[in-house]
Amino acid sequence: MIEAKDVGLRYPDGTLALKNIDLRVEPGEIVYITGSNGSGKTSLLKLFMGAEYPTMGSLKVLGQPVVKGQAAAIRQLRMAIGPVFQEFRLIKGRTAMENVMLGMRFLDIPPGQLKKNAGDALVKVGLEHKAHSLVENLSWGESQRVAIARAVARKPALILADEPTGNLDKDNALKILELLTSFKDKKTAVIITTHAPHLIEGEKDAKHIRMEKGSMNWERLG
Secondary structure (H helix, E strand, C coil): CEEEEEEEEECCCCCEEEEEEEEEECCCCEEEEECCCCCCHHHHHHHHHCCCCCCEEEEEECCEECCCCCHHHHHHHHHCEEEECCCCCCCCCCEHHHHHHHCCCCCCCCHHHHHHHHHHHHHHCCCHHHCCCEHHHCCHHHHHHHHHHHHHHCCCCEEEEECCCCCCCHHHHHHHHHHHHCCCCCCCEEEEEECCHHHHCCCCCCEEEEEECCEEEEECCC
């Protein structure tokens, strides 16, 4: 699913964001990536999304090499990924249902099935009663759940969630982690970044990567 060999990322301004990244993520796995701000967590997810390209080493995501010059293949790759961004990126003036449907707009899904997928996703995140509410009228937590529904409605092979617990207290943060990891199945892997490693203490069915200054270390959970 994801195979990185000695991957590095240097930005155009000379900043070395990632170095010597070696990892393998299999279908059906949950992976937590922890580390302080600036440790490289978000940069790593950008590589997995094809939003950035490695400047060193080799990376394959869902069998697709992440390299420059393959824009069409990278666009196709992104269709199989469900991203949950820190800032949600919901479109104001549209309902929760419309936002979830827009997340599937480039997929070859018949209109009827598109609406059903969106409705099913809102049910899974507990927001079916807000399907026709404008997103600007939702609470922060409800907006986050719409963003998660948008990510999972396309039934992705890979879910990438960047700091989904950042503005939540511990109880609500744990609920969001539980919700996100519930979408893991035999074919779908879930990767979550968080700056709060205490939230994943006691996890037994997940991998843990600790990022520090662009490098990674595997740590045992549970």
